[in-house]
Amino acid sequence: MKILVTGAAGFIGFHLCKVLLEKGHDVVGLDNINDYYDVELKHARLSQLGIDKKKSTHFNNPVNSERYKDKFLFLRMHLEDRTALPQLFQKEKFEIVCNMAAQAGVRYSLENPDTYVDSNVVGFLNVLECCRHEGIKNLIYASSSSVYGDSSKVPFTENEQVDKPISLYAATKKSNELMAHTYSHLYGIMTTGLRFFTVYGPWGRPDMALFLFTEAILKGKSIEVFNNGLLERDFTYIDDIVGGVMKVIESDLNSDSKGDSLYKVYNIGNGQPVKLTDFIEVIEKILDKKAIKNMMPMQPGDVTTTWADLGNLKQDFDYSPNTGISVGVRAFIEWYRNYYHL
Template identity: 65%
Template sequence: MKILVTGAAGFIGFHVCKSLLSHGHEVLGLDNINNYYDTSLKYARLGMLGVAEANASIFNKLSSSSNSHGFRFVRLDLSDKESLLALFQDEQFDVVCNLAAQAGVRYSLENPSAYIDSNIVGFLNILEGCRHNNVKHLVYASSSSVYGLNKKVPFETSDSVDHPISLYAASKKSNELMAHTYSHLYGFKTTGLRFFTVYGPWGRPDMAMFLFTKAILNNQPINVFNRGKMERDFTYIDDITEGVVRIVEDNYTKQYDSKPLYKVYNIGNNNSVKLIDFIEAIEQKLQVKAQKNMMGMQPGDVERTWANVDPLIKDYGYSPNTTIQEGVDAFIDWYREFYNV
C-alpha cells in the first residue's frame, strides 16, 4: 500500500514508519519539525529512516527527500490546508496514519493556540484530504487524556469522556467526534487509538522516562508529582507499534469490510504501574538511587490511568508483552548509546 504517516519525525511516527517499511509498503512521512523539543532528535530519527543528511539546512517548506527503501519525506504543517490537500491529490494514498499532533498536557497550559492549530485545524485538513481523495482508512492518534476525571478503572471506551481537564485532552476528544462525523457523512473508515503513556528508545525528551534517566545520570534530583501516588499504564513502544501497524494493514484482511466505519480503541499495556515502581526499575538498571523531589499534583494531570484493551485483542490480536523492566532497560541502553553516556 501507499501510506501517509504524519508526525513521521516524532517518537511513535518514526517507529511506525520503520515497521511499515520493513513490511514492504511505500511510505510518505510528513512532519513540520517544530521546536517543541530538541529538533536534533527528530532529524536523527529521519536519518534512521534513510533520509540522507537529515538536518535543518536541507528541509525547507515542501522540500522532500527520498531513499531506495520506499520512504519519502515532506516537511509540511497540517494547518497549511492548500499544500496538504495538493499533496493528497498528487499522491492518492490508500491509508493515512495521522500521528502528528501538538503533544503534552502541561504545555497546553502555556501555549493553547498550538493545540488548536495542529490538533483541530490540522486534523480537519486531514479529514478533508481523505474525503476528497478516496482514502480507504484513516487511523489516528487519540489519547488516554480524554478520560479526564474518570474514577472507574480500567478505562473502557464505553466510559463517558465528557470531563477533560486539559486543552490537549479536549482537542483529542474533538478529533474523535470529528472522525465520527466524517465516517457517517462520507463513508470512509476511521479508527482512533487512545495511547497510554508510551515509552522506549527514541522517546520524547519531555516524557518521564527521558527526564528521570537524564537527571539521575547527571546526579540531579527528579520531580515526582503527587508525591509518587501516581499510576500509569506504561506501554513499550514496540507493543504500540505492532498494534498500530496491524490496524493500518487491516485493509488486507477478509474481515475488513465487515468492521464498523468508526471505531475507537484503547492501546496500552493492560496494566497500571505505580510511578514509584517505574522509578525503581530505572534505579535497578542504572544501579543508582534517585534523589526524589516530592511535589504536589500538577494542573491537568490525573492520578491513575489503566487501559482495558480487550476489544483490540479481540479484533486485531493485539498482544502487549514487554515488562516494565525490559522496556526500561532497552530505553536506557539506547539513551547511553545515543548520548554517549
C-alpha cells in the same frame, strides 16, 4: 500499499515508518519538525530512515530516503497547510493515512493553547477533508488515554463517557474522535482512533518521565515526583504500540462496514498500571544509582491513574501488548547511553 504517516519525525511516527518500510510498503512521511523539543533528536530519527538533515530543512520540499531508495519520501510541512496538504494527497493517491502528528504534552497545553488548536484540531480537520476529497477510505489516527480525564472507573473502557477532559490536550484529542465519527457517518471513511497509554522506549520524547528521570539521575540532579508519587500509569512500550497500529493497518476487519460501524476507537496499553514509585525503582536498579526525589503536589491537568481495558483490541485483532516494564526501561536506557555517548 502506499501509506502516509504524519508526525514521521516524532517518537511514534518514526517507529511506525521504520516498521512499514521493513515490511515493504511505500511510505510518505510528513512532519513540521517544530521546536517543542530538541529538533536534533527529530533529525536523528529521520537519519535512521535515510533522510539527510541538510536536505530536509525546507518546507514542502520532498526528499527521497537514501536508505530505503524510492520506498520512503519525506516532506516538511504543517498539517494545517490548506494548500500544500491537498496537493500532496492529489499527487500521491494514498491507500491508508496514519495521522500520528499532534502537539503533545498536557502541561505545555496550559501555556500554549493556540498551538494545540492549530495542530490537533485545524490540522486534523485538514487531514479529514483531504481524505474526503481524495477518496481515502481508511484513516488511522492517534488519540490518547488523556480523553478519560481523572476517571475513577478502572480499567478504562472505550464505551465509557469521556466528555469531561481536564486539559486542553485531552479536549483536542476527544475532538478528533468526534470529528472522525462525523466524517465516517457522512462520507463513508473508515476511521480508527487509537487511544495510546503512556508510550515509552528508545528514541522517546525528552519531556516524558522516563527520559527526564534517566537524564537527571545520571547527572546527579533531583527528579520531580508529582502528587508525592501517588500516581499510576499504564506504561506501554513503543514496539507494542506500533504492533497494535500494524494490526489495524493490515486488518480487513472493517472492509465491509457501513455507516456508523466505520467508526472505531481502541485502547492500546499494557493493561497493567505501574506505581510511579515502582517505575522509579526500576530505573534506579538499571542505572545502579539512586534518584534524588523532589516530592511535588499534583499538577494541573494531570490524572492520578491510567489503566487500559484491552478487551476490544484482543477481540477484534487478537492482540495484547505484553512487554514488561523492566525490559522496556532497560531498552530505553541502553539507547540513551548510546545516543549520548555515555
